[in-house]
Amino acid sequence: MQQMGRVVMKKKTHALKSSAGQLTWTESFYFPLALDQSFLLSVKLYSRRSVRRKHYLGQVHLGFDSPTQEAAEQWRDSMSHPEKVVAVWHRLNGS
Secondary structure, three states: OEEOOEEOOOOOOOOOOOEOOEOOOOOOOOOOOOOOOOOEEEEEEEEEOOOOOEEEEEEEEEEOOOOOHHHHHHHHHHHHOOOOOOOOOOOOEOO
16 A cells, blocks of 8 residues: 555465466455545565565556556545445556
8 A cells, every 4th residue: 555655554465376267365455544645555466486486467556546447446436435345357567
């Protein structure tokens, strides 16, 4: 989670094994946010090929200023309905 370009909070998920190339996370994260402040949530995906090596696959940015319309819409919907569970696919970008 970033605010004004600075990382303010980090969370990690547990490592998962794919089944037929598909992954499903069943974890929930709660971030205390003030509605009047601008935040950017960066979700980064790594592949762990061995015990020690991680390979960066890409990331997606969620926030009011998200680079894609779908990500910005999901953020607005999540901020309007904080109790709602959201499951949305996003295309990863390499940066």
